[in-house]
Each structure stands twice: as structure tokens, then as C-alpha cells.
Amino acid sequence: MDERLQKLATNILTKSVRLQPGEKIYLDAVGKECLPLLQTLLEKAVKMGGIPFYFHNTEGLNNALLSHCTESQVKDFANFHADIMRQMDVFVGIRSIEEEEKNAANVSAQARKWYNQYFLGDVHMNIRLPNTRWCILRYPTSLMAKEANLTLYEFSELYYKSSLLDYSQLETLMQPLVERMKQTNKVRIIGPHTDLLFSIKDVGVVPCFGLRNIPDGEIFSAPIKDSIDGRIRFNTPTTYNGKKFSNITLFFKKGRIVDAYHDGNKQDILDILDTDEGSRYIGEFALGINPFITKSIGNTLFDEKISGSLHMAIGNAYKNAFNGNVSSIHWDLVQIQTPEYGGGEIWFDNELIRLQGRFIPSDLEHLNPENLSKLSI
Numbered sequence: 001m002d003e004r005l006q007k008l009a010t011n012i013l014t015k016s017v018r019l020q021p022g023e024k025i026y027l028d029a030v031g032k033e034c035l036p037l038l039q040t041l042l043e044k045a046v047k048m049g050g051i052p053f054y055f056h057n058t059e060g061l062n063n064a065l066l067s068h069c070t071e072s073q074v075k076d077f078a079n080f081h082a083d084i085m086r087q088m089d090v091f092v093g094i095r096s097i098e099e100e101e102k103n104a105a106n107v108s109a110q111a112r113k114w115y116n117q118y119f120l121g122d123v124h125m126n127i128r129l130p131n132t133r134w135c136i137l138r139y140p141t142s143l144m145a146k147e148a149n150l151t152l153y154e155f156s157e158l159y160y161k162s163s164l165l166d167y168s169q170l171e172t173l174m175q176p177l178v179e180r181m182k183q184t185n186k187v188r189i190i191g192p193h194t195d196l197l198f199s200i201k202d203v204g205v206v207p208c209f210g211l212r213n214i215p216d217g218e219i220f221s222a223p224i225k226d227s228i229d230g231r232i233r234f235n236t237p238t239t240y241n242g243k244k245f246s247n248i249t250l251f252f253k254k255g256r257i258v259d260a261y262h263d264g265n266k267q268d269i270l271d272i273l274d275t276d277e278g279s280r281y282i283g284e285f286a287l288g289i290n291p292f293i294t295k296s297i298g299n300t301l302f303d304e305k306i307s308g309s310l311h312m313a314i315g316n317a318y319k320n321a322f323n324g325n326v327s328s329i330h331w332d333l334v335q336i337q338t339p340e341y342g343g344g345e346i347w348f349d350n351e352l353i354r355l356q357g358r359f360i361p362s363d364l365e366h367l368n369p370e371n372l373s374k375l376s377i
Helices: 003-016 035-047 058-066 071-085 109-131 142-147 150-165 169-180 265-275 360-368 369-375
Strands: 023-032 052-059 092-096 133-138 186-191 193-197 206-208 217-223 229-234 239-241 241-244 248-253 256-261 283-290 309-315 330-336 345-348 351-355
Touching: 003 035, 003 092, 003 133, 003 150, 023 193, 035 052, 035 058, 035 092, 058 071, 058 109, 058 360, 071 109, 142 150, 169 206, 169 360, 186 229, 229 330, 239 330, 248 309, 256 265, 283 330, 360 369
Parallel strands: 023 052, 023 092, 092 133
Antiparallel strands: 186 193, 186 345, 193 229, 206 217, 217 283, 229 248, 239 241, 248 256, 283 309, 309 330, 345 351
């Protein structure tokens, strides 16, 4: 078996979620191709003295449920998982993106809304996030490689380089940016079809160094809920409920998204924004710095860590950088600001912090990719 897979599983259990003997761990796998990692995690968790519960699902099975369900059936399905999740100390979620994910034609928007509300919202947002030590990751597949315009070998190499970064050193190197963000009031983002102003004063700043996501490498906060004005275009494709969106552009007035469009039917994004009251507001603002992810992979878990990127999340805010926004959705949208993607600027209180995806102040230059790439292990 690939030594890197063994090392990845060990790092997840010992460093990301810090599993202790006697603790209950929920291993959640979606897709057929990620089974080797699920099996490796299960074996290691048992050897470490953990008490595992494992759930293996596929998009095909999920679509079979949602294509014929009633609201009460989805709610009961979620309640089963909620009862189990309440007992857990640790959660690890693995997902392999596969062809059957595209086959969701029979799933109605209403069924997706029930699933988002009761399963993703109640079970994961309201129970898992605040009550377990958790980590989410993907597993490399041929479809993911294809969407990234890479061979499976090339994508696997990128996957392991970005996932096996020396995250303990990264944590230390992030601190100057964390401190700057803590002291910042106004943030301005400038770029193609983008001029956005908002405040992050006293909201909280969280560095991400391999505890919650693999791969990792971002620092996040959240805008004061009613402080955002202007517009922003996200130049990285994204998928929501199986549908792809490109060039999403949002318009803000006093924090609320008052209009939006993308390269497609405008109504479908407006429907998402009308999921609930909180889905018209932003719950996260973050900067990506993983040096091995330099272009769009077509998967948000990777794309939001791209060196030279920023992202904002429509919907729910995290409790450790809470701006008061509550929603059943949390949809990350990414803008890459490197020259290949049109460039851009980020200003903190009238100081230029990043230009064309590169940090400018001398105390932040070590976060540029040629320096962080030395952290490969």
C-alpha cells in the first residue's frame, strides 16, 4: 500500500483530530474510490484504542433517497444520524468525486432543500461542528484529475504534496498575518469586476493548518454582517447540489446580497440565495496560501486554499469567527488574484497587503509560494 496513504491516515488521526483511547470516532465515506483510505483509517483508529462507527455512502444511494422522499423521510433519516453524531468525540469525512455525482436529474430542488436543512444543517452544522474534533478531506479520483486537466498521476502528486505539508511549521508562519487581521478594521478587495469594502473589526481570526481540512492553508475571519458594500466576481467554477456555476457575481448593500448572476440562468442562483434569511449574507472571508495549489482544481476544498486566492462564504458563519449570521448553507466562492486569473489587490486599512496574489509587506513575504513550498515533507 502507498506509504503516503499510511502517513496521511496517521496524520489525520494523530494530528488533525487527535484521537485518544476510548473516544468514539465517526468515519464517514462518500464514494467507492475512497474505500482504501476508509479502511486504513478504520484499522489505525482501532489500533489506537478508538471506538469507531463507519458510514459508507455514495451519490447514487443518496440520489435514490432524495428522488422519491417526503420531507418527513428526510427528517427521520437525518435524525438517525443526529442521534449517532451526538455520541461522537471525533469525526472524519472522506469523499471521492465520481461520475455518478452528475446523475441527479431526478432530485428536485425541494428535496435538496430538505437535505440541506435537516442533514447538512442540523446534523453537521449544528451538532458536528461545535461538538466534535473533525476533519474533512477528499480522495484523488480520475474525475477530479480530469476536471483539473491533469493525469491521475499528476493529480495524486499534487494531492499528497499539498496534503502532507508540514502544518506545524505553517501554523507558526501564519501568525504575522493572523495578528495583522486581528488589528484590521476595513478590508478592500479590488480586481476585475470587483470593488468590495467591509469591516472585520473584532470578529475573530482563525488560522487553518491541517486540523479541519486536508489539504489546508487558509486564514479566515468574517465580515461584520451589515458592513459589506460593492460587488465581487468569483473567477473559480464551483458546484452546488450537483450544478456547476461560473463567474458568480454578487452585489451588496449594507451587507445583504441584493443581486447576483453567473454564466447561466440567473434564477438558479437567486433560488439558492433565498434558502433562508441568512443565505443573503456572508459568513466567512479568508485568504488561501497553500503553495502547492496554484490553479483551480474544480473542487472547493482545494480551490479555497489556492496560493494567491481569497474566498467568501454565502451563509452560515463559524462560531470561532462569528458575525451573527446563521443559515442552513455555507457555500464557499473563490477568487484567484494571480496574474493568470486577472490579478487583484487586497488592502487592510489603506495598506496594500497583497498584489497580484503576492504578499507585499516584509513581515508577510515568507507566505509567498516559493517560500512555503520548502515545507514539503
